[in-house]
Amino acid sequence: MSRATVAVYHLNGCERCAWHTLAIDDWDELELIHHCLRDGRSADIKADIIILTGYATERDIPVLEQLSSRCTRMVGYGTCPYSGGIFGLANQKGADVISACHLAGPGLAVLGCPPDPQELRGALLYEHPEETKNLCKSCSRKMTDDLFYNIQRVNAIEDTETCFNHLGQPCSGVVSGSCAQRCIDFNTPCRGCIEIVEDPTSSMISYFGTMARQVEVATVGNAWTTDKLSDEPDELTEGLVDVVGTFFRFHLATAFSQPGRIPSTGDIRSDIMVGRPIEEAVQIAATIYGIHGVSVALNLIEAYETSVEFKPSEETLRLRASLREAQQQILEAREQPRYEAYSSAMDKIREVAGNEVLSNLFFFGFKTPVEVSKSPFETYRTKTFEPTAVSGSSKDEDSKVSFATDERGIIREWSCEL
Amino acid sequence: MRMEYDDRINIIRVPCAGRVGPRDIMDAFDKGADAVSVIGCCFGACHYHDANLVGLRRVKILKKFLVEMGLPQRVLSAYTARAAEGETIIGDFEEIIKLTYSPDEDTAEATSDE
Numbered sequence: 001m002s003r004a005t006v007a008v009y010h011l012n013g014c015e016r017c018a019w020h021t022l023a024i025d026d027w028d029e030l031e032l033i034h035h036c037l038r039d040g041r042s043a044d045i046k047a048d049i050i051i052l053t054g055y056a057t058e059r060d061i062p063v064l065e066q067l068s069s070r071c072t073r074m075v076g077y078g079t080c081p082y083s084g085g086i087f088g089l090a091n092q093k094g095a096d097v098i099s100a101c102h103l104a105g106p107g108l109a110v111l112g113c114p115p116d117p118q119e120l121r122g123a124l125l126y127e128h129p130e131e132t133k134n135l136c137k138s139c140s141r142k143m144t145d146d147l148f149y150n151i152q153r154v155n156a157i158e159d160t161e162t163c164f165n166h167l168g169q170p171c172s173g174v175v176s177g178s179c180a181q182r183c184i185d186f187n188t189p190c191r192g193c194i195e196i197v198e199d200p201t202s203s204m205i206s207y208f209g210t211m212a213r214q215v216e217v218a219t220v221g222n223a224w225t226t227d228k229l230s231d232e233p234d235e236l237t238e239g240l241v242d243v244v245g246t247f248f249r250f251h252l253a254t255a256f257s258q259p260g261r262i263p264s265t266g267d268i269r270s271d272i273m274v275g276r277p278i279e280e281a282v283q284i285a286a287t288i289y290g291i292h293g294v295s296v297a298l299n300l301i302e303a304y305e306t307s308v309e310f311k312p313s314e315e316t317l318r319l320r321a322s323l324r325e326a327q328q329q330i331l332e333a334r335e336q337p338r339y340e341a342y343s344s345a346m347d348k349i350r351e352v353a354g355n356e357v358l359s360n361l362f363f364f365g366f367k368t369p370v371e372v373s374k375s376p377f378e379t380y381r382t383k384t385f386e387p388t389a390v391s392g393s394s395k396d397e398d399s400k401v402s403f404a405t406d407e408r409g410i411i412r413e414w415s416c417e418l
Numbered sequence: 419m420r421m422e423y424d425d426r427i428n429i430i431r432v433p434c435a436g437r438v439g440p441r442d443i444m445d446a447f448d449k450g451a452d453a454v455s456v457i458g459c460c461f462g463a464c465h466y467h468d469a470n471l472v473g474l475r476r477v478k479i480l481k482k483f484l485v486e487m488g489l490p491q492r493v494l495s496a497y498t499a500r501a502a503e504g505e506t507i508i509g510d511f512e513e514i515i516k517l518t519y520s521p522d523e524d525t526a527e528a529t530s531d532e
Contacts, residue, residue: 092486092488199441201440205439205440205476205483206440206476209475209476210472210475213475215475217474217475217478224505224510224513225506226497226498226499226506227460227461228495228498228510229481229495229496231491234478236475237478237479240482242486243480243482247479256487258447258448258487260486260487261488261489262486262487262488275486
């Protein structure tokens, strides 16, 4: 029996998912005949199955139409081809990121940012891949009956027992599927990369609005009305400093069709970073910069720590150095891209930073104990983090990051050279 | 309503202000609405205990979203009115139409916090 042929086409964005699809080489049932990282980015490919990775813009529509006519099945890998993914956040600044899967016709999408290659294998080889379960079913935190009275911005390091939403931190786990990265295990609320309900963003806003019914919302009376919603900031909007990045992180391109009117900085990654709160910036940077994510995230952390004059402990520095070392392995493998090189380096990163989007990394240390570390957690844990106005820059051999935040801790300037 | 109001206003009847979710409001903008107003019962007079307060918070979060996207504050409003307060609603309609269709006066209003 001849094996089904597979080609991988990477549209735009970080190349993390493209690296994942190199795993097809090891599967006996499929034959990888063309891979964008190895054979160049060419749309002139023909295969039984074409796998799309990365986000699409309106410029890519002709390519997508051409690709869909050259295969029997088109599969999206990652959240980006499905809903624009995290790169859809650039639509806030007037970009035109669109969903590639909806254009490519009825296909299949393996969701996650990034997903597990084994999920792709299940989706390609079996008729009915396993149904995705809700993330809350596998979360160790407990839901309570309590309502919260104020919204917490910075990750609640102290309480690891109660559901984030009951602590006043939006966590999209209630509308999302269980995933390969499991940010919730590292004291980080879910941002919903796996969609399992229709229209997760508005469901989540409705849910959080209901939960926040004890939070003060400003009203005002005018000549006509007695109680009118005020335009002024109140406790609700002061707590939710970045609604776009919190509720719409992976779904902005499909959830709201009007383009944003915020002026663009010219670079799509800077557009994504500007406007995000500093406490979310580490994870977002690690996500959008793909295989350079470790270096960019660590530079961001070090620039912040330098500007607030904090000296990290030796154990923290040692763990960070091991992360940089693991990233170097991936960068060195770029000449001859193989999945083993990527996965062995990623295993090392996962041991320290938790997952591929570095959920365990934070300013001043780590969010949860690192298993490979011999030292007690107290020596490298996160100190109390208060968002303040900072600006700084830092560089290593892979990237150079400089940024500035306003007094509410929201990034206003961002530049990163790879 | 048995009162005269501008024909650019389209009234959509809902059972409760808490019924109006973010998707309904975003759909209205997608279908070409210039502004959306959510009108609910007075505070403390909710038939469903506190649905108007819940609805108000949902609208406020969505309003923050629209402002972050670069839309002006005036495109979404929410307020309370009794059944006998037809004049309140007409008055607010006039205000919204004035803000939406007279760009000269509009510029001062269209401030965003971004």
